Every structure is written in C-alpha cells, then in structure tokens.
Amino acid sequence: MKALLLVDIQNGFCPGGNLPVLEGHEVVPVANRLIESGKYDLIVASQDWHPEDHGSFASSHPDKVPFELGTLSGKPQMMWPDHCVQGTEDAELHPHLKIEAIDLIIQKGLNRSVDSYSAFRDNDRDAHTGLAAYLKDQDITDLDVCGLATDYCVKFSALDALEMMPGVQVRFIEDASRGITPDGVAAAIDEMRQKGIAIITSEQAMSD
Ligand code: VGL
Ligand code: ZN
DSSP states (O other), X not given: OEEEEEEOOBGGGSTTSSSOOTTGGGHHHHHHHHHHTSOOSEEEEEEEOBOTTOTTBGGGXXXXXXXXXXXXXXXXXXXXXXXXXXXXXXXXXXXXXXXXXXXXXXXXXXXXXXXXXXXXXXXXXXXXOSHHHHHHHTTOOEEEXXXXXXIIIIHHHHHHHHHHSTTOEEEEEEEEEEOSOHHHHHHHHHHHHHTTOEEEOHHHHHHO
C-alpha cells in the first residue's frame, strides 16, 4: 500500500504568504498530477496551524526579529515571521490543490511552547500527531513525501517517517518540493539520501 504525504502546501509558504518559499506555488500542479496519477492508495496532507502567539514567532519575543536564532522553552529555535495562524487565509491549503482527494489532514504546531516541523511529532519528539500509527494501521509499505519547505518540514517529516515506521520505504519527490534557502535544501537532500531516503522525480513516482 502506497501513501503520498503533502507537507504544508499552504498559502503562507507560497509567494504572497507570510513565510514565502521561492516558487512555493509551483509544487501545486505537480502535487495535483501525483494525486491524479492513481498510484496512491492514500493521500495525507499536513497543515502548519499555529495559535497567534506561537513561541516560534519573533513577534512573541520582545528582542527578536524574524530569521534570527532564539530560544523556545530553553532550546534553540529559529524565529519566524508570524505565519499560518489558525483560521487565517495564510493557513489555508493552497486553493488550487485538489483538496477533495486528500484522505486525512494533520494539523501541527498548535502548542505555543514547542515548534513542530514534522507531520509525525513535535520538535521535542514528545507529542505524536498519530500519523505513524494511522499509516501503519492502513498497512502502508511505501511513503512518498513532498511539499514545503524542503529544508524544514519536508525533511523532518521524511526522516521521522523512516525512524518511526521501520520497514516502510520512504522517498522524497524533489520537483514537488521547494525550500527556504538553497544551502538548506542541498544539505537536507544530502541528509535524507544519507539516511536511506530515495530522492526521486515526480515522473519516477508516477512511472513505477
Ligand atoms: C515550516 C518553518 C516554520 C515549514 C513551518 O512548513 O517548512 N517552516 N514553520
Ligand atoms: Zn510554522
């Protein structure tokens, strides 16, 4: 059984959003082709879903500006611009994404005192979203991961998939993903490959 995990394809991470990823919207048509390919038994999407005073926001810290390193609950934390606040347009999945084909949406980042890049668990590896148990329950043997942003939520989701679901083949779909910085993307791809995640194109994903 094969599943596709679409990570954070939200307005907030596309041009015009509050934490825009360069060309972020370009993943949408690719994701739609994957969805419509008929190759997947299950399609899951994650949604960054923060309270307005989330501790990862620079605005929650009097002396911090966005993209500066700070701390959250005593641990190093990148300070982000306010983004994907619950109930705002910024937090909505991209309007052109084939949302009706998505079987499950996992919301994350709700707890203001810890960030949650991965769709599987928070950055402290403490609270689980239930996604790993759900995918195991559905007898998923193969998981393809893509979306936004490659160097944060996509990478952490793919690595957690590998770690939390031993035996599941995990692949990263490069052209269905975009990242925040070029260096970050290169390092993320290296790390994923090194840890056993196959780096593939959407063509490959749809051909086998
Ligand atoms: C993300 C930074 C903060 C992501 C989410 O979806 O990659 N990055 N929150
Ligand atoms: Zn976030």
